Amino acid sequence: MATASVTKAQADKPIQTQVIDVSAPTRREFLYYIWGASIALLLGEATAGLIWFALPRFKAGQFGGIFTYLAKDIPEPNAAPLNIPSGRFWLANPITTDVTQEGFVALYGVCTHLGCLPKWVDTNHRFECPCHGSKYQLDGHWIEGPAPRSLDRFKTTITFEDGSTATTNDVGDPIPLDGKKILKVDINTGARIRRAGHV
Ligand code: FES
Secondary structure (H helix, E strand, O other): OOOOOOOOOHHHOOOOOOOOOOOOOOOOHHHHHHHHHHHHHHHHHHHHHHHHHHHOOOOOOOOOOOEEEEHHOOOOOOOOOOOOHOOOEEEEEEOOOOOOOOEEEEEEEEOOOOOOOOOOEOOOOEEEOOOOOOOOOOOEEEEEOOOOOOEEEEEEEEEOHHHHHHHEEOOOOOOOOOOOEEEEEEEEEEEOOOOOOOO
């Protein structure tokens, strides 16, 4: 059986050592760090995106948000409607028999035909679209022209002086005032109610 033997020359040979700094990252560890940082960055971006989508995009007083008006801003019954260009709507208070529906209403100011902006024509007491001639009553009800629907409306909540409130129903009917005094109205331009045809 062979046995290992160490010669004197081998025994006298100085032992060579190599010092390895275990605290320094290896090339593989370095790649792991880069990979981990990239994943963390992607996750961070995805989380930020989710938060951004979850937050409301519109602020009060901007189109898409809530517009608030006090009683003094509300048109008198059957008077010319008040145009609010920044909210793309008209405040109207139709009350006489030349309209289909009475009560307070916030009308979306865009023609339901091809999207032009109807103007209020005082002498004819109606909205008239400059593009193809559609006409609408003070309550937004279609009169004539190619528009397929009456003017759309925005969901509105009225707070009365007696503390009661009233909100537009799901089909957008005007809110009856029943002689009550308005304290304020909130128009939600993020909640447009499409009219179901010439109603
Ligand atoms: S866009 Fe108003 S009638 Fe055509």
